[in-house]
Amino acid sequence: MRELGFANLCFGLAGIISLFKPEWRMASAFTCGLYYGLAAIQHIVKKPVNINERFALWTDVIVFVCLLIYFLGVVK
Numbered sequence: 001m002r003e004l005g006f007a008n009l010c011f012g013l014a015g016i017i018s019l020f021k022p023e024w025r026m027a028s029a030f031t032c033g034l035y036y037g038l039a040a041i042q043h044i045v046k047k048p049v050n051i052n053e054r055f056a057l058w059t060d061v062i063v064f065v066c067l068l069i070y071f072l073g074v075v076k
Contacts, residue, residue: 011035026074033067036060 011032018024043057 007035026071029067029071029074033064033071036064036067040064 011028014024014028015032018028040057040060043053043060048054048057
């Protein structure tokens with residue numbers, strides 16, 4: 001569980017840095033989106049059993065969709 005927290009902190013920091021260094025944005029959107037997309041799939045496969053797991057599922061899905069929209073919008 002601690003490693004997941006570290007991953008979230010690292011991806012968040014990369015996102016914050018990308019506000020000041022635009023060349024980081026695509027890499028940050030791609031890697032963060034991939035991470036949250038895979039996390040969402042993990043939650044779906046496992047079937048959330050409590051409110052915390054359902055919250056994690058939906059936040060992962062929302063972040064993934066937002067980053068996917070950004071990534072696809074920039075790639076065009």
